[in-house]
Amino acid sequence: MSKQIEVIADQVLRWARTAGADDAEASVHESTEFSAGVRMGTVETLTEAASRGLQLRVFVDQRMARAGTSDLRPETLEGLTQRAVERARLANADPFAGLPEETGVVPETETLKLYDPALEEWSAAEKISLAQETERIGLNLDPRVNNSGGASFHVGRSRVWLVNTRGFAAGYRSTGCSLSLHLLGQDGDQQAQVSDYWFTAARQRSELETPEEVARRTVERVRRHLGARKIETQEVPVVFEPVLAAELLSDLFGAVTGNAIYLRRSFLVDQLGKKIAAEGVTVIDDGLLPGRLGTRPFDREGVASQRTVVIENGVLRNYLCGAYSARKLKLRSTGNGTGNGETPTNFYLAAGPHAPKEIIATVKQGLYVTRLIGQGVNLVTGDYSRGAFGLWIENGELTYPVHEITISGNLRRMMEEMEMVGSDLQFRDQIAAPTVKVSSMSVAGK
Template sequence: MRKGGKYHSPAMNTPDARAAERGFSYSRAYFEQLVDTALAHAKKLGATDAGAEASEGCGLSVSVRKGELENVERNRDKSLGVTVYIGQRRGNASTSDFSEAAIAQTVQAAYDIARFTAEDPVAGLPDAGDIAPPEEQPDLDLFHPWDIDSERAARIALACEAAAFKTDRRITNSEGAGVSAQQSHFFSAHTRGFRGGYASSRHSVSVAPIAGRGDNMQRDAWYSSMRSADELSAPEAIGRYAAERALARLGSRKISTRECPVLFESPLAAGLLGAYVQATSGGSLYRRSSFLIDSLGKQVFPAHVDVTEDPHQKRGKGSAAFDEEGVRTTPRKVVDAGRVEGYFLSSYSARKLGMKTTGNAGGSHNLALTSRLTQPGDDLPAMLRRLGTGLFVIELMGQGVNYVTGDYSRGASGFWVENGQIAFPVQEITIAGNLKDMFAGIDAVGADTYNYGAKTVGSVLVNRMKVAGS
């Protein structure tokens, strides 16, 4: 209970029984008390506005290598972050100490930072009309704790790696396999009336086998990541597929420099979608550090390409009823028939651009890039036939993307394809182009969709790129 702005609870820093049932040390009610205390103290100091968020995360990570247990790690962290506004001056501070004295010190620190910070004409909390009220905060089914101990996690990781070794005797080594079970929860509020929070989980199984010996060695990896452990791929299937990928790369060679069509495997195609998000995010736009400045309403992709955002997808990895500022999120078309329909804006970046927030403080939510030309049978073999003769890329290296100019240059590995069939694996090459041309040159998107983080896309065929080899 709170009385006069102070806690009167004998168990202020002890685990809450109900929270412990969910694997946490602190309950939502406890976090609400922390946040309310921080906000009350900020107003008492004279803050114009304030926001606070209390959070806790915990989990288990186990790794094995060559049939032996390597690491067992348990993580548990907590934080209280406070943002204070004095007019249009902003200060922020955080603490992992939940005592009353620490909360007061943290709020004071944020207040003092704001006092000595220069005024920013667009700084401030979101407008009241943009805030998601409690009745507009749907349950998105994001919390599925995995009741797993280190011994069981190790058995799963060992089974995954063993399946990779059993696939073929040419699997000679391993960089290891791992199992991770993570969960967290938070509560956030600010003085413009927002209150909200929820629990979420993320679990994964992964492995990275090595094929071949000596100079002819190739590595690949695969994983499965889901909100619920029940939806993870079988560890044996993950191990076999990772092994098959590594085996397929044996005998890789260089190719001569040329221009040709390039097919991006679906996990890499998600990276192209990520590049689009970066270029149309508020920070890049108002700093004028994007090759897609003033692209709203303009044709960036071919007319058959759409990009949608669905923040309310059940169990989605990028699902959220509100963004990091408490602004409501809504499903929308970001790109319609190749034309840019919306940016990715927070309240701050929207004000800098003279626009309205899109509910993307903290990033995008469950994006999907699709083509109106895609047929149900357009699996990877069909996309290879569509490629004809060209390069199929399955791995990219380096960070060679210039978001100011759009210039794109990455180290790559994959397969040379002739007449729609894989001819041989290739390595030590570079693919180059400009993202504007690459986006405009998307000829096809496969039905072999893959969810990479908060992005879902099939393999993507770009009509022409430069390939630098030997």
């Protein structure tokens, strides 16, 4: 019988102390996963497993080292811990290194709705048939949508336990499930194939979209690419649908982390209190929203989750910090620490007053973005340039699809020119946004 993760974590802290660490932190997790991939009705892959792992940080005279392992046998853990302490002595002393001074009050995990026992009641056959059902419906909605990249269903369950030598000891369990579908379409043999996908993810079984819903959204997304044209290079307004606006937010996140700020690797360095975005832009990181995918009682350093207003009506109010970057910047940890940088909790652009249709209606000639590919974002300068697929907007209406284009601009200017924010915010993922309109970007085509 394997040892409890609580017992393992405590033992590792004792070994770290014995080896000479001033402080140490250990985080242990145990998780199970199940995933089914189906394609053209057949089960392609079925994966099931349980795993455990441990992450350790040790501090000696303000010198830090870390270690991690999936092998939790005592002989492995003891050696790894001792070597970590020896290695810490070889690092440079860094007055900002260390565990968080205060971790705040950890919220009741029950109120956060991170765990759904209903997920365990799903039988393997039910889980497989959810994926099969989704694909089957999707392949029968439109004769032009006639090939599948597969549907998959995933369920995971995990429990983490975090302890440190300053007396922090807490854990929580969480669940997650997701259903996704990838379909392809073709309008006649001579035409180019098009492809798109859709997914739903949730902590609670009841929050997951139905197979019908996922299939319908996937088919809609695939068929709107059919018959795509190239367009001329021009400067036009660009409207991002919610999942694509969320990608912009994901880029923005990288620029507001304490780590990027103290290293001056962000176009938002030295901008606290300044107007950096349009009036309608309010961006929040909130780790306490019940049942959301980014919700958690505390971060990986044990600091309690909170709601942090990052941008308020266009004004930059806060950077998102872990203990280390907070000390460097003379700020407080916002509960985004990983011990090695920052992660978002639920990072989102707050909903605005405009219906998506109303936003599109304001555009005479412009682009509605439906897909972005590539990593052309430079956070140091804010320069932004990515490959795009979309729908052309003419006189306030979506018309034909366009492809082989890139959209470029500068994130700072795009934030300033985010002149309309939609009312359609949905928390599909840890990073979320409603429809947004940027008043002008360079669209390169022919």
